[in-house]
Amino acid sequence: MSDPDSPTWAIELTPEHPPERIADLAARAEADGFDIAFTSSHYFNRDPFVVLSRMASATDDLRLGPGVVNPYETHPVKLAAQTATIDEVSDGRAVFGVGAGDRSSLSNLGVERDRPLRRVLETFDLARELWDGETVTxxxxxxxxxxxxxxxxxxxxxxxxxxxxxxMLRMSAKHADGVLINAAHPRDLEWAAGKLEQGLADRPADAGEFESLAFASVSVAGDEEAAREAARPPVAFIAGGAADPVLERHDIDREAANEVSEALERGDLNEAFGRVTPEMIDAFCIAGTTETVAERFEAALEHVDGIVVGSPLGPDLEDAVDRASEALAAATDGEND
Structure with a gap:
């Protein structure tokens, strides 16, 4: 794994805003010391690769990539070409974030998420061959x-x-260069680290280093309550789709999570967000002031090599990028002042 004394700082920039604003946020993140910027991919937002191209023009050293694309909406060969294009326009700064995709979003498109683990593995195996200049059948x-x-x-x-x-955790540790763990709480990250260790035990000797990143929902602001309120939308989607073992790990009532899920399925977002409990926010998001978030980052870094500061970031995006950087610096130094 990576040097534990130098955790990777990464950020997720969601293209729910125009490409120009996302590019400006990427430039701000680079100035604040972030290493990687991932751009999420959902059919209802702007195209991630178009946005990544603008981000590449606005930055110099920041590594850039989709975080994450899925090989169902887009053919894996096309994903390989799109990512290689970002690598070209960024002078070699691309990373490839790939996953199985959100089941509910895919179902909106009439797409069945069949054999996700195998499909993800085959996708990046094929991409590596194509990037090496091979012709593939x-x-x-x-x-x-x-x-x-x-x-x-x-x-x-x-x-x-x-x-x-x-x-998927074990497969990533065995075959990929890194993993984006969809979790924010130390309890979940500790559990995930155990699964990664199992995969690393089977990792080929020539596979190179492996990096684990917590892809954590984060909401940071000067006011604790404002940060927690901004966390409601992403937490609703996380809680609504959480498996029973995850809910049990955090003592979250299954019925309460079902109420959130049912409201989401009806398309009643306001009700879904309103049914998010404080316990759900604590379990599924790192939310609060800079100091609170720094403490949570420090706890998370006991189990991973770095953190992706994920959506919603906070009620004010520009302010949140700066505060997240300050919190990461404090967590890295072990100083929460």
């Missing part, structure tokens, strides 16, 4: 025949797998 969870790219990346593109369940 593949028959598995998807088909590609005599596929090749007319461009080659400037360098190695690291693959980060979005993971939450035990099998």
């Amino acid at each position: 593949h028959e598995g969870t998807f088909t590609a025949r005599d596929a090749s790219l007319n461009l080659e990346p400037a360098g190695e593109i690291p693959v980060y797998v979005g993971a939450q369940g035990p099998h």
